[in-house]
Amino acid sequence: MHIPDGFLSTPVWAVLNAGSALSIGALARRVESTMEEGRAPLLGVMGAFVFAAQIVNFPVGAGASGHLLGGALMAVTLGPGAASIVMTAILVVQALVFQDGGLLALGANVCNMALAGVWAGYLPYKYLAAGGWRRTGVFLGGMVSALCASCLAIAELRLSGVPMPGAVLGISLGVFLVSSILEGSITATVFFAIERMNPAWIRPGPAEPRRLRGLLAAAAVVLASIGGLLASSLPDGLEKLAGDLGIAGQARGLLDTPLADYEIQAAAEPWMRKAGAGLIGLASVWALCLILARFLPRRERS
């Protein structure tokens, strides 16, 4: 989903343009320093491939068809840094030659598709493939890449104050979910077809340093503990729709849980209730991932 000009508020486009420019600048320097000299043609021609691959239709039944978006596929074939540069080049051509996406909104589109979309698509592949779950990793990579990019676009539009009734938001999220599953399936099909043709073409980038993992973990802890305090107290799209339809009060929980409404009921201070719930949630997800990572690869190998 390409955001055109005129939709984003000044703080949103200013922050995203500055953030994207700095990130792409740093990535370009890093890719140039690690890439063999004079390999710009490879990146450019692979960008042209992403355009061309959209001509190849994948039948999905009922007379409908889908096509490859390519963020995750580029990430696992060129490495995530180079893929971000290629996706940015694609967005520049789309904005300037095909009027798909705005020029002032380029930072937002780069952030959604070339940075978040590519890296979100690469991480499931990197970690699941390492544990022997390659097919799942590639599928999830494609799916998460598309879902992450479209959800970020919606979030930026909402942050900019673009009105979106609950029903429209619900339908949009449903459409995004279906397209993401489709992107995951297409990415997996094309990935394994490429690998059958020539395994040397699948070249994941170098492993990121431990420092990056530490930074990600620290960011997650900060977000989980402080993010909840900064979050809007307004209801989300579905809650608003339920409120407007007058059915919100009829909702009844089947059982009481200790972290209901994302708060620890036992804590005294409001900030402790929210921050504690965030940290417990984060620790639970981490523990669950750790168990799955230990258990699932063994099961597949057996």
Place this chain on the structure above:
Amino acid sequence: MRRPVLEEWSRGDSWLHCADPRSKLIAVLVVLVFLGTSRARPAQLAAEYLPVILLGLGGSGLPPWGVTKRVLAVMTFSAAFSAAAWIAGQPERAGLLLTKSALSSYAILLFAGTTPLPGILRSLEWLGAPRLLVQTTQFLYRYLFVLVAKARQMRAAALCRGGFRWESAGGAAAALFGSAYGRAEGIHRAMLSRGAAGHIASPPWQRPEAASVGLPCALALYLTGARLLWNL
């Protein structure tokens, strides 16, 4: 895929075509930033920016209806969100989304329709865009139509055999990938054999004319004046 009509338009010889690409890039950014930060009502915005657009259309010699048709084609996304704003009971916001989106599209079309892509990319590099990104975009655009033509041939062949099935579509995309990869390797080897460093060399910038330098300044002055006038 045919060569985009913008590429044909950008080969004109009007005053705006001959202006320095760097001045035009700054001018379009000035217009977009003023538009993006404006809090005026839709009618005010239209009154403020229409003279600029009309002057640009007159100065460029681009076909007004052709440009308008392209703007309308871009507006489908804006129309959907504008309709959502209307449904949410915010008609002025709906009008503002449409107006800002249409005016921005006119500004970008005037820029892209009077400046060939290599000129735009050189201006971006001059503004500080990473060289690798600019080179990648140049190669992408150079081989885009070759690969798209190949993909179209593959699709035509598949249609003759009854259309793509899921697995065959995957195979076709993989074959296209292999073809693109092979082409990239070939270009790389050819460039190395000619002693090139792996990037497209570009000529040095010429000193811009006074009129080119004046374009973004005049636009910024006019838009500042118009904003002050409306705020009085």
